[in-house]
Amino acid sequence: MLAVFAGAIAGDALWVAASLLLLYVTAGLAPLRVIFTVVGAFFLLRLAWSALLDARLGVAPRLDLAERQQGFRSSARVSFTNPYALGFWVGVAATALLFATRPMDPLDHALVFVGLVSGAASWALLMIGLLRFEPPAITRAFRVIYLLCGVGAALLGAFVLGTTLIQFGRGG
Numbered sequence: 001m002l003a004v005f006a007g008a009i010a011g012d013a014l015w016v017a018a019s020l021l022l023l024y025v026t027a028g029l030a031p032l033r034v035i036f037t038v039v040g041a042f043f044l045l046r047l048a049w050s051a052l053l054d055a056r057l058g059v060a061p062r063l064d065l066a067e068r069q070q071g072f073r074s075s076a077r078v079s080f081t082n083p084y085a086l087g088f089w090v091g092v093a094a095t096a097l098l099f100a101t102r103p104m105d106p107l108d109h110a111l112v113f114v115g116l117v118s119g120a121a122s123w124a125l126l127m128i129g130l131l132r133f134e135p136p137a138i139t140r141a142f143r144v145i146y147l148l149c150g151v152g153a154a155l156l157g158a159f160v161l162g163t164t165l166i167q168f169g170r171g172g
Helices: 002-025 030-057 072-080 085-098 106-130 135-170
Strands: none
Touching: 002 072, 002 085, 002 106, 030 085, 030 135, 085 106, 106 135
C-alpha cells in the first residue's frame, strides 16, 4: 500500500512543480492570477460537494486492488496521466499564493512546493494508518473525514472566491 501512495505522491509532486512554475512565470499577469484563483476556488467547491456526498453515502476506499495495481509504477502512471491534475494544482497553488502579501520569489514557491507535497505525503500516511482497521470502522472514519473535509473545502472555496472577486472588483 505504501508503494501506491508513494507513486501517487510522485505524480502529484510533478504536477505541483509544474503548476508553481506556471504561476511564477505568469505572476505579473493579474487577469491570469484571478482566473487561476477562481479555478482553484471552484475546484475546492467541487471537492467539497463530492466529499459531502461521499460522507452521506458512507463511501470508503477500495481495498481489493489487483496485485498489478498495487505498485509504485502503476499509481505514478495514473497520477502522471490524470488530465485534471495540472488544473487542480494550479488552482490550489494559486489559492495558497492568494494569501501572500508581497511578491513571491523562487524560494517562496519552493517553500509552497515543500508544504503541499509534505501535506500530501502526511495525508497518505494517515490513510495508510486508517486502512489497518476493520471495514466498519474504516467506513465510519471516512464519513467523519469526508464531512470535515467537505465543510472545510466549502468554506475555503467560498472565502477564496469571495476574496478574489472583491480584490478583482477593487482593481488589484
